[in-house]
Amino acid sequence: MENVLRPLIVVGGSVVLTLLVGWGVDHLLRRADDRHHEATPLWGLLRRGRVPFQLVLFAALLRGSYDQAKLLMEHRVGIGRALTLILIGSAAWLVVRIATAIVETSYTRYATAHRDPARVRRVRTQVTLIQRVVSAIVAVVAIASMLLTFPAMRAAGASLLASAGILGIVAGVAAQSTLANLFAGLQIAFGDMVRLGDTVVVDGEWGTVEEITLTFLTVRTWDERRITMPVSYFTSKPFENWSRGTPQMTGIVFFHVDHSAPVEAMREKLRDILRECPAWDGRDYGLAVTDSTPNTMQVRALVTAKDADDIWTVRVTVREQMIRWLTEVHAYALPRVNTADAVLSPGRTLRPPRGASDGADGAAARHDHGRTAHEPPRTGPGRG
Numbered sequence: 001m002e003n004v005l006r007p008l009i010v011v012g013g014s015v016v017l018t019l020l021v022g023w024g025v026d027h028l029l030r031r032a033d034d035r036h037h038e039a040t041p042l043w044g045l046l047r048r049g050r051v052p053f054q055l056v057l058f059a060a061l062l063r064g065s066y067d068q069a070k071l072l073m074e075h076r077v078g079i080g081r082a083l084t085l086i087l088i089g090s091a092a093w094l095v096v097r098i099a100t101a102i103v104e105t106s107y108t109r110y111a112t113a114h115r116d117p118a119r120v121r122r123v124r125t126q127v128t129l130i131q132r133v134v135s136a137i138v139a140v141v142a143i144a145s146m147l148l149t150f151p152a153m154r155a156a157g158a159s160l161l162a163s164a165g166i167l168g169i170v171a172g173v174a175a176q177s178t179l180a181n182l183f184a185g186l187q188i189a190f191g192d193m194v195r196l197g198d199t200v201v202v203d204g205e206w207g208t209v210e211e212i213t214l215t216f217l218t219v220r221t222w223d224e225r226r227i228t229m230p231v232s233y234f235t236s237k238p239f240e241n242w243s244r245g246t247p248q249m250t251g252i253v254f255f256h257v258d259h260s261a262p263v264e265a266m267r268e269k270l271r272d273i274l275r276e277c278p279a280w281d282g283r284d285y286g287l288a289v290t291d292s293t294p295n296t297m298q299v300r301a302l303v304t305a306k307d308a309d310d311i312w313t314v315r316v317t318v319r320e321q322m323i324r325w326l327t328e329v330h331a332y333a334l335p336r337v338n339t340a341d342a343v344l345s346p347g348r349t350l351r352p353p354r355g356a357s358d359g360a361d362g363a364a365a366r367h368d369h370g371r372t373a374h375e376p377p378r379t380g381p382g383r384g
Contacts, residue, residue, distance in 0.1 A: 014061040022054040042105040049097035055090035059083050085146050092142035099134045103127045117247065121195035125212055128196065132214055194234055194241060199308040201240035202227070242308045248281070251311040253301040253318050254290075257326070261333035263289060263299065266322065270301055273321045279310040296335045 026047060033043035063083040107127045111120045194200060198209045200219060207221035217234065219227045233239075242249060255266075267287040274280045283304040291298035301318055305311035326333050 014058055017061060018054050018058040021057055022050060025053065026050050041108055042101060045101035045104055046098065048101065049094050052090045052093035052097060056087060056094055059087035059090060063087060081149055084149050088142055088145050088149075092138050095138050096135050099138075100131055103131045103134075117197075121197045121243075124197075125195040128212065129214060136214075194239075195243070198241055198243040200242065202229070202233070247307040248283070249305055249308055249311040250284070251303050251305065251315045253303065253315050253322075255299040255301065255319075255322065256296045256335050257299055257333045258336055259292070259297055261297070261299070261326075262330055263287070265330070266299065266326075269322060269325055270318065273318055274303060274314070277314055277317050279305055279313040279317070281306045281310070295337065 029043050029047045029050075033041075033047065063080065104127075107123060110123050114120060194209055194212075194217070196209055196212060200207065200209060202219060205219070205221055205227055207219040207225075207227065209217065210220040210226070211218040212231070215231060216228055217231050219229070221227060257266075270285060270287050274282075274285050281304055284302065285304065286302040288300055288302075289297055290300045301322070303311070303314045303318060305314050
């Protein structure tokens with residue numbers, strides 16, 4: 001009877017005690033979260049660690065009292081090692097959850113206290129990379145601790161340490177690009193070069209930084225494609241960051257029009273278009289002639305907006321409505337190709353080709369080619 005009750009008391013007691021303690025801790029965290037939810041989300045975030053906490057408690061209780069259960073004593077070493085591995089793994093899981101809760105709480109407090117989007121994105125990038133570094137360190141330590149529970153691994157540790165210098169050199173050469181990306185990721189996190197949510201232009205592609213890790217960075221383009229590139233790209237090559245500093249932007253729209261285009265009327269129309277465009281921030285606008293060619297002149301419209309997304313909207317709106325207005329109201333202002341008949345120099349006449357008859361066709365040809373230089377050329381958009 002004792003051989004049956006003893007295992008039930010040890011295992012069942014560990015399970016019951018784990019459930020009771022886990023429920024009590026979760027209840028306290030829930031009450032603390034309800035009382036201080038507006039001040040800090042820490043207690044609510046700590047509740048995410050209740051499962052690894054119960055695993056740690058159960059593995060610790062069962063590991064410490066298993067010898068008293070006298071159950072499967074012939075497999076005592078294997079079961080004890082398995083419980084130790086579970087304890088180490090669940091402890092690492094719990095540490096990662098606690099670190100994540102602390103990091104997320106710090107970021108939430110900072111984002112609530114500061115309204116500057118650029119500074120908030122910078123801190124978000126830093127805390128995200130810090131969280132990944134902590135998780136990687138905890139995982140490495142946990143795996144190393146698990147391996148050291150095996151006697152064969154402890155025996156091999158001395159030989160590994162003896163050849164650590166050679167192995168370090170070989171690993172450094174083999175993982176040169178990986179280490180470069182790792183240090184580049186840390187440089188991006190704390191050097192404030194690029195942040196989550198920044199609008200960037202890389203390799204001619206315009207998009208938003210969606211994810212930053214220790215080794216790669218993902219940019220979401222305007223057409224919802226994802227460009228993944230190593231973080232070392234941003235530390236070794238130039239790129240455009242439209243969110244650097246203030247997010248306000250100035251955009252330019254070019255028009256090629258005829259020399260007779262009403263510039264002052266276009267300036268007034270630009271003002272009317274911007275007043276009806278919600279994306280325009282009202283800071284500035286302007287329209288000026290910036291260049292001319294023998295056939296057209298170049299008109300530049302300058303507009304402003306609060307960020308990169310709105311400046312795109314303003315530019316396409318101005319371009320579309322201005323061209324429509326010119327087509328409907330001032331069609332003569334659109335680019336034209338001027339054509340005219342050839343004018344001969346004074347004293348020269350065009351001879352008819354050989355073999356041509358002197359009939360009506362020849363007379364008509366001579367009459368047509370004998371037009372004087374004083375006749376005005378025929379021009380118009382429909383010619384040529």
